[in-house]
Amino acid sequence: MQIVYERCAGLDVHKKSVMACLITPAANGERRKERRTFSTMTADLVRLRDWLTEQQCSQVAMESTGVFWRPIFNILEGHLEVMVVNAQHIKAVPGRKTDIKDAEWIADLLQHGLLRPSFIPPAWQRMVRELTRSRVSLSEERSRVIARLQKGLEEANIKLASVASDLMGKSAQQMLHALLEGELTPEAMAEFARGRMRPKREPLVQALTGHLQAHHRFLVAEPLKHLSELQEAIARLSTEIAERLRPYEELLVRWETIPGVKRRLAEIIVAEIGPAMQRFPSAQHLASWAGMCPGNHESGGTRLSGKTRKGSQWLRTALVEAAHAASHGKNAYLSAQYHRLAFRRGKQRAAVALAHTLLIIVYHLLAQEEKYQDLGGTYFDALDREKQEQRLVRQLEKLGFEVSLTPAVSQA
Secondary structure (H helix, E strand, C coil): CCCCCCCEEEEEECCCEEEEEEEEECCCCCEEEEEEEEECCHHHHHHHHHHHHHCCCCEEEEECCCCCHHHHHHHHECCEEEEEECHHHHCCCCCCCCHHHHHHHHHHHHHCCCCCECCCCCHHHHHHHHHHHHHHHHHHHHHHHHHHHHHHHHHCCCCHHHHCCCCCCHHHHHHHHHHHHCCCCHHHHHCCCCHHHHHHHHHHHHHCCCCCCHHHHHHHHHHHHHHHHHHHHHHHHHHHHHHHCHHHHHHHHHHCCCCCCCHHHHHHHHHHHCCCCCCCCCHHHHHHHHCCCCCCEEECCEEEECCCCCCCHHHHHHHHHHHHHHCCCCCCHHHHHHHHHHHHHCHHHHHHHHHHHHHHHHHHHHHHCCCCCCCCCCHHHHHCHHHHHHHHHHHHHHCCCCCCCCCCCCCC
């Protein structure tokens, strides 16, 4: 087979050690393999980098093993061409698996150009990714703590969540703190209601009347304290993310014109796909990389499954969340598309399909530097008017009507 890289190395990465196999040309024209083992401590990784550099190694490849590849990539980046590859693409022959053979197999595949690199964004984008993903994790933790808070209130027969739609609102928070202090009556606590909760004061009195004991107060006070700390941490992360994305303010504002996409989701999209689309030749390539388009599984001329492939779970979650928000719009193209698909394919598939549409829109707004322009809720009706008429006639006939259509005469 053709040799693409004369001097290259394969790394088998583990939590505590890295097995390296370096391939270089020998004096007799054959290949020479040198194997060394390094620990994952910083000093040893620097020693690995220096060794590869001294041997004039041009390419290095390693599996994307959990998070263990990241510190190695950070140390080698800028000194060597590093290729991170999907572990499923480089499985060795079964029954012959050792760390040494894994490193050799990776090096052999790399030397002959048989590896497909994964997309590794630039350093600044990886930093923003870590920040946005940490914020998402904290937000998920916040939701779990709110559930524990509600469980503690239910055990004390405090039904505040049945009346207040948001336990973290100002009114509900003030009532909860007063409840823990135990000095006010339910009628007095109900007076803390603000805005749309004011008409609910009588149900609030009943909801705040329970059997709150000392251990219940402790079980409610701890989640409240934890929630306060989480909110402060999320706020600090949001400030740091906004500061790092300040150069892309115009892009964020442009994406915010898309229904369902707010600032937080726009920041996640920038962190996951970046502000430039040169790596993706078309919107379809981006959707395929993100795992937001139907997969290919065909055998014997029969399509077996169209299940979407595994892409970025962080990007997928953000897009599906935006799709659910966009589906509630009125007289909007995205809402019309969602309801059109949900009627035939179900709500979950419709949400994923709408998320795919949102990603396509994101790509074109970035490539064409334009703001989003809605096509309107009647776009699909006007696109296929005849089929729409036939469908409505069939529905009326099923209800027992005889239908004849007469075009309306337009008045001059």
